[in-house]
Amino acid sequence: MAELIRRADAATLNVIDGLVLFWLLLWTAVGVWVGLSLWELAAIGDTLVQSGRTLDSAGEVLQDAGGLPLVGRWPEQLGDQVRATAAEIAGSGRDTSAYGRRLAVLLAVAVGTAPIVPVLAPYLPARIARRREVTALRRLLSDPARRSMAEFYLAHRAVDLVPLHRLQQVTDDPWGDLTEGRPKALADAELRRLGLRRDMIAEVRR
Template sequence: MKLYADRVPTAVRQLITDLLVVLWVYLSIRVALWIHDVVLKLAVPGQKLESAGSGIADNLAEAGSKVGRVPVVGDDLTKPFTGAADAARSLADAGHQQQEWVDQLALILPLMALAVPLALVLFLWLPLRLRWIRRASVALAVRDEPAGRDLLALRALASRPLSELAKLGPDIAQSWRAGDAAAVDALAELELKRLGLRRSRV
């Protein structure tokens, strides 16, 4: 498997691109973690509200139970404490719900922040990189074989711009069809150069 080109300019470009992609993914993950931490801080008011509401509800319930022991009027005196305790529990529930919403946002927002960078890497950079690796590996496997060089020459004839082919001579296609070794080598070299590979193993 060929990961990088033989020719220095192409190899340097590939290496820099790979490093930039790794840096891009790393920074995207760091940003997503930062968003997660920032969003989680929004849960602090909910935590305080839940804690305060629960504490007030417990205190009111305890006070109501003590007041309820008063003979004759104990039940009547307990009702306001019970109502206030229920209201405090409602506040505690609201604080708990707010924390649940924040927890969901702390999961969704970082995923959304990661989605675009990772999609660019997975659907743009990675397919191009894998395609080059596959083509370069095949080219390496066939470049030193006569039939393989003929295939590389055919690939160059089919894919390279006419301006590049014309530089090899006006009758380059005819020479290739005739099996001219120099023409085949020139076309194969053109295709290898496009892939950033050398003519033969060093």
């Protein structure tokens, strides 16, 4: 990845940036979708909690019925059992809801980041290095005292990185220009590869 970004011209680099951005957005969306889907399933726990509360109310009614004359103690005992069962159901519902939502968050992060990290890990350092290099070149070219050094540096890069058919479009003898001290045409070819133009670079005033 690092070598690909270093050698890519401006148009190719834009394509790479677009593909990386698409990959990032795609898997972020997939991760969010997975998380939301599991979050909705966690609502089953809320339903269990509500069912437990409803059953607890029924058990409370039975307990109260145990105090009526001629009824006996059996409704109260049944009410105790019903309310105990209701408490277990509500507790299970709360646990299901909590575990389900934690799982939703964890899986959303895992599904979203697992395909992204292997792409961003080599891409970001190489992209940052490319940007720093372009920034440094702009500074050199904007300084009249160091412009000649920058042009020779760019000319050497052009011989190494610019495709031969493009070099031949700017000079008939790229290596001769380089060795005989005529770097301007080669430097311009490398600037075009980087997506820069001389008129885009403001001169530093001393």
